[in-house]
Amino acid sequence: MPPPDDGRSLRDRLEELIEAGYLDLPILPAVAAEVVALTSDDECDIRKLAEIVRRDQAMAGHMLRMANSATHRAIVQVASLQQAMSRLGMKLVRQFAFVISCQNRVFRVQGREEQLRKLFAHSLATALYAQEIARMRRSNVEESFLAGLLHDVGRPVLLQSVMDLTTTTPFSEEEIDDAVSVLHAYVGGEMSRQWGLSGRLGEAIAHHHNPAAAPSNREGALTVRLADDLAHRLDGETSVDIEMHPAVAALNLYPQDVERLLGIAEKISAQVEEMR
């Protein structure tokens, strides 16, 4: 329950919600409907379901939360979706997906759904780029994908909270953008901690805008930083020169590597489009 309006700024009020743990990751209505339809069918296409869980940040986040939850303590700290699916078995994955779709909050705010859909698409593009960077660097592909997928998970969480607060107080677009931009990385890190994800993953998410601050997983944060900008480039939302990107030198990517990353833009766009 949001605290009452007392004239404080949106950011202050969001910080208070974060402090109190009033954070909820909403699910896209279309995804929830698709998962319910899929899992209700006895002939459920398990590969399709696994693909949705893998590629949708909310489904992925909730699945990991459930896999790491107290009820399933036998599989402490699941590090990746593949690991979760392997340990849980597909029967349980199917049940969990159904529960997630039915019990979690569905994001329904007039005029904001498109913004959220874009956000989810951007997260998937970031995940796909992050896994390619990891492949080049021979670092962990599953972890990098997940860090990319969840790097902005704080944004839908905060937007949902903003919408809840907006019912009592209207906020300007500028105020909303500012608060979400400033707080989302921290909230993402907090969510991953609450879900019992690995500290490395939490660091990559929490420090993706400032990799130098990541205490032990700077490479993970740098990977997400670069993947994030590559994904923004797909949407034409950044003019960053990828070749001169600070993460490029820090990750020891040579011009040939950067060319390969730039060369897979179409493939990644197509993969993102498939999931829409």
Next chain:
Amino acid sequence: MSASKWDMIVVGSGPAGQKAAICAAKVGKRVLVVEQEMSVGGACVHRGTVPSKTLRETALALTSFRRRSGHVIDIDLPESVQVASLLSRMDEVVVAHERFIEDQLTRNGIERWRGKARFRSPTEVEVQAVHRDVRHAEAPLIVIATGSRPRSPAGIPIDHEHILDSDSVLSMRYLPKSLVVLGGGVIASEYASIFAALGVKVTMIDRAERPLAFLDPEISMRFVEAFERIGGVFMGSTVAGEVAYDGLCTVVTTLKDGNVLESEKVLCALGRVANVEDLHLASAGLAVNDAGVVPVDDTCATVVPGIYAVGDVIGPPSLASTAMEQGRRAICHALGMPAGNVGDFTPLGIYTIPEISQVGLTENQAKLRYGNAIIGRARFDELTRGQIAGTKDGLLKLVSDPAGRKIVGVHIVGEGAAELVHTGQMAMLGGLEVDVFVENTFNFPTLAEGYRVAALEIVGKRARGAGDREPAIVASTRRRCA
């Protein structure tokens, strides 16, 4: 752009490059080392020898603990134990090793450039940095030490996620429930036994009838027995047809005989290829041979005067120890310094569980060379130290000439083999006879006593005039592994 002038340029800073650079710097040469990675050390430090041995130490500690406690106390790794936490010491070890190499290079006044080098002529290289900056360097002596990388065989879709190679296998963040290892060489055998010791269900498949086919068959058979005792399965004379991820959580390996293996991950360890693509060898007048490596003579000199190649880039044995020696010998030859005798006395250390090491000739090789050989054996479980340590897998095999005097080979499988072999190596280098192990005292209880036990057997056979005339052992592991 004018090129900066050096006495010597070394391309690559792995064990071979480092040693070459330091040797030249120590005699006052101005040396430039070009390294494309962020830090020095090469694959040995970052993706190979050092990290895998760190994981091995953990696996070894677990197996040793189980064994020494007589299995009264058993440790099964909880599922939650992640590879990362098992490798917790890895970063420290790697950083310490890296710093040691850095210090050594700095102390010797060796300049280091980070970038990819390619030849522009036999005496000049162009170095491209990450941000496209290009520099040129020139020297009358250039050493190629660019190392190797895992081979990616056609038809095996290595994605570094489900199907890994030896460069990406240590990036795993959790222990898979099951692992199929493709290959039967050193890297395949090392990882297969390490993961099996950590409780992973490992199946190793190889085209050859037995793994580590170049070893004395008795030694590799012992390895297979030990591997299977900790839960591993070796399938010899088996070839993987298709390897594919099923999109959920299983990799399906379809064998050529139609059988199917399912595992959570697959490790492809089917050889290595030399890193030569970026070098533009043709600009220096060089080319790789049919095996894809840079051909060199005994001194590591290539066909182009002034250009040497050392380490994995010239092909097997692809060992850090040999690479270092090649680096040293190349510089000695290039600078007209004596390099010492080259003999058959380079030891081979394989960090499987149990450890394997050898120096000199195998029993079969000795019989081919001398017409016959006398063999002495010491099983670790017959040695007091072996009993105390609960070591069942150990065997020390001493090979002598048919007269039972000259030591021509030492082969050891068992804990501490890589250290233990040096006693035999020194005896061989010193030209000592088998009797030296009988007539002198070893600490008690030690595994080194195995030398005395094996030597006594040779001396006994010698006295009876009995050489090992039975045909050399040809191991067959097929029956066991079927």
